[in-house]
Amino acid sequence: MSHSEKPAKSRRRKPDASAHAVAVSPAANPAATTPLLFSAALMVRWRDLDAFNHVNNSVFLTYLEEARLQWLKDVPGPWFDAHAMPVLAASTLNYRRPIEWPASLHIELCCTRVGSSSLTLAHRIVDARDAQCLFCDGDVTLVWMDPASGRSVALPEAIRNACAA
Numbered sequence: 001m002s003h004s005e006k007p008a009k010s011r012r013r014k015p016d017a018s019a020h021a022v023a024v025s026p027a028a029n030p031a032a033t034t035p036l037l038f039s040a041a042l043m044v045r046w047r048d049l050d051a052f053n054h055v056n057n058s059v060f061l062t063y064l065e066e067a068r069l070q071w072l073k074d075v076p077g078p079w080f081d082a083h084a085m086p087v088l089a090a091s092t093l094n095y096r097r098p099i100e101w102p103a104s105l106h107i108e109l110c111c112t113r114v115g116s117s118s119l120t121l122a123h124r125i126v127d128a129r130d131a132q133c134l135f136c137d138g139d140v141t142l143v144w145m146d147p148a149s150g151r152s153v154a155l156p157e158a159i160r161n162a163c164a165a
Helices: 057-073 157-162
Strands: 038-043 085-095 104-113 119-127 130-147
Touching: 038 057, 057 104, 057 119, 057 130, 104 130, 104 157, 130 157
Parallel strands: none
Antiparallel strands: 038 104, 085 130, 104 119, 119 130
């Protein structure tokens, strides 16, 4: 190569999100078949991105937390006090395709189990313009506990009622 020739520029192609699509059966995705409890609208922030220019996996948990808090703030009746508050006991996230910026998301929550002191919420993170574009699904389990004793307490009636509606 002479000095007058320049090497061809390497153009970084943006990966096609559809290439990462995964077929998910409804049985494997309870949030797709259980009645919708709540849907939160969120925007992807620039700071949510990682070095690969898509939303970092840890941020998905933040999106789920935000959706739960939006749901809880509208639950009629007391759902926490000094002796009973929810803690995250378990989470399962199935990453189905990367989320790129900019994006508008819907985080869908469905109640799949109500126990004596806990509940399980299935979730789906989907594109706000196309609910068939699934980014993530799975579930989280919340346990109500007394922060002073660290022991579980009865699930508040307001939460039971909100999940039954």
